[in-house]
Amino acid sequence: MCLAIPMTVKKIEGSKAIVESMGVEKAVDIALTPDVKVNDKVIVHAGFIIEILDPEAAREIEATWDEYTTLLNQEQK
Amino acid sequence: MDIIVPAHGSGGKLMNDLITNLIQSILGSDSIQLDDAASLNLPTQAIAFTTDSYTITPIEFSGGTIGSLAINGTVNDLAVMGATPLYISCALILEEGLEIETLKRILVSMKEAALKANVAIVTGDTKVVPKGKGDSIYINTAGIGVFTTPPQRRQINPGDSIIINGTIGDHGTTIMALRNNLTFSKGLSSDCAALNHLIHDVIRNYPEAIKFMRDATRGGVASVLNEITKNASFGATLIEENLPIKDEVRGVAEILGIDPLYIANEGKVVMIVDSRYTDGIIHVLKQHPEGKDAAVIGQITDQFHGKAYIETKIGGKRILPVLIEEQLPRIC
Amino acid sequence: MDIKKEAAVLSQFRIDTPVAIMEVCGTHTTEFFRTGVKDIFPENLRLIDGPGCPVCVTSNDYLDTAIAMGWQHNCVITTFGDMMKVPSSYSSLAKEKSKGLSVEVVYSPMDAVDMAEKNPEKKFIFLSIGFETTAPAEAVCVREAKKKNLKNFFILPGNKLTVPAVKVLLDSGEVNIDGFILPGHVSAIIGRKAWDFIATDYGKPSVIAGFEDYDLIRATLMLLHLLKDTTPKVLNEYARVVRDDGNPKALEIVYSVFTKGNATWRGIGIIPESGLDLKPEYADFDAYKQFPVEVPLPKEHPGCRCGELLRGVIIPTDCPLFGKACTPEHAVGPCMVSSEGPCSAYYKYGRK
Incomplete structure (x- = not known):
């Protein structure tokens, strides 16, 4: 229902942040995430940052899934 | 700042000035003829003939203008049939208020595109529409190409x-x-x-x-x-x-x-x-x-x-x- | 990450008795097709499309009202591109624009505020639609318009909340849903805990999912594992974005501007407390209050089954109009016209 994409914060200027993804830059509003910092990965929807990505959680999740798939692929073989 | 005014399309002096001093001087007076039609020599009997109109906002962008777009688009329409593009016509529909400098840049990009594609712009037309009745500029180009090999259309099969x-x-x-x-x-x-x-x-x-x-x-x-x-x-x-x-x-x-x-x-x-x-x-x-x-x-x-x-x-x-x-x- | 390995795990997952899961979110509907994940589903797994397309569930009279306001009060209608082709009772915004109504497509609601600020001689109505994900941005814009003291910016509140709609589906008992794939971006705002009731009150498992191909594969796998479990849970596949309590700042802003009210959902009817109305202190920005219009009773196509579809009772191909009277070129119902509508997704991607 809601198209939102991950982008990286390059600059913060007042109520706006310049975010970037794949070489594309866009000025977005930071009112919903006032704690946002430069280099944060964020989720952008309709010109607003709606949430900040948690890199620690992302790493843990990846590790878990790698373990899971390796295990299952072994089982299936 | 010079802009396009209705008199640029009226058929009078201003229009003649526009055509000779700007359009012909950029696109080439040796090729663009003031006659009603260009007379052309074609090396073969099988020709490819196409026309296309161009409208785009913005009219200038990174990598081109509506002018280069018009030349390249028409050249490509001929080329994808397997024809060799030779001649292009160029009809400009200008909106009152268009800056002459902008028009100049567009014409220059047309000329450059034509040179690169090795085609000649041989005939043209200019009309002016009142402010608000057009989107700065529209361009129509027609193109003629010749077939030196048969058209590139063959039976498509699985595996291609x-x-x-x-x-x-x-x-x-x-x-x-x-x-x-x-x-x-x-x-x-x-x-x-x-x-x-x-x-x-x-x-x-x-x-x-x-x-x-x-x-x-x-x-x-x-x-x-x-x-x-x-x-x-x-x-x-x-x-x-x-x-x-x-x-x-x-x-x-x-x-x-x-x-x-x-x-x-x-x-x-x-x-x-x-x-x-x-x-x-x-x-x-x-x-x-x-x-x-x-x-x-x-x-x-x-x-x-x-x-x-x-x-x-x-x-x-x-x-x-x-x-x-x-x-x-x-x-x- | 080895996406092909993860895909293989899903496609080879053994399911002994048929399972039906619902993806609540319309973006998930489309992404399951677009990424090809639906194509590699194991046997016995069926996906039921939920009501999670804000365009699809917007009732006809909302658009009828917007169009009438534009004409009768000489306002510029500003909207997300999604709404342009949606059929109203008698027309659509795209058709009215061709007839001369001022309609501007914006990427962000803040673009509409900027337009109003730059053109003080014109009145601008922003069509405030969307679920929990979009409402915070729209709320910020209303606050901004108030701060800037803009007298020519208004919104037509049409926002909807997904949690009450999912409750209605579960209460209706019309559909047998074994588990849910829950919307990632709605959850980013409202938080994982907002969905706990699905497990505690209804005993069904669910997984909050992101939108990449791997998210869909993983969330489906997690749900399939949960279905084998005896204790129902809400798991969070999208934990890199979704927190237990969501985004409290966003929620605070939403409820500083809006208050919950009844909303009419296409195909479902009125759901209490499932919409967002502007609070009295923002009445100056409420197009409903500022631009009274009379609109004829909304007209729905008699054969259109979008309603049942949005309740998950049928799939698009069950509708007799699907692909015949109703195609994306000539959409009868909103589920065909919205880019993430289930009918559009089936029409575009589902036919082999």
């Missing part, structure tokens, strides 16, 4: 390769980014270019290889494939992983919720070729600046007759539907 001469969606993305206040850290330009030399080179090296060619303009690559497969006894499958798409194009497409395969290109040709010649053709394409990112993007198949499919990264398949709606930025 689908080739493109470079990255997908650059032109439309450049324009959409401008309209939606998106900028680029390293820049992105329209791929606006004439493809006649590149195509000619492929035909010269592989005269029997090309089954079909089409420039992937409005509607993008997906629309070309839908056109080819419509009512056909074969299907087409693209391989998502093989699609040459710039990061910037992917980025804009994601932000605005659109699909690069449906975005317009102005310097891309989709070729269906006999697979025996695939590697050779890619090699030839890569010799040209317009073909340096050439890639085999898919195959004609005996499956899914009449439809175009794409095999996604995870190995699933989905249809590439016929484009229906204009692509608008969306939130869901």
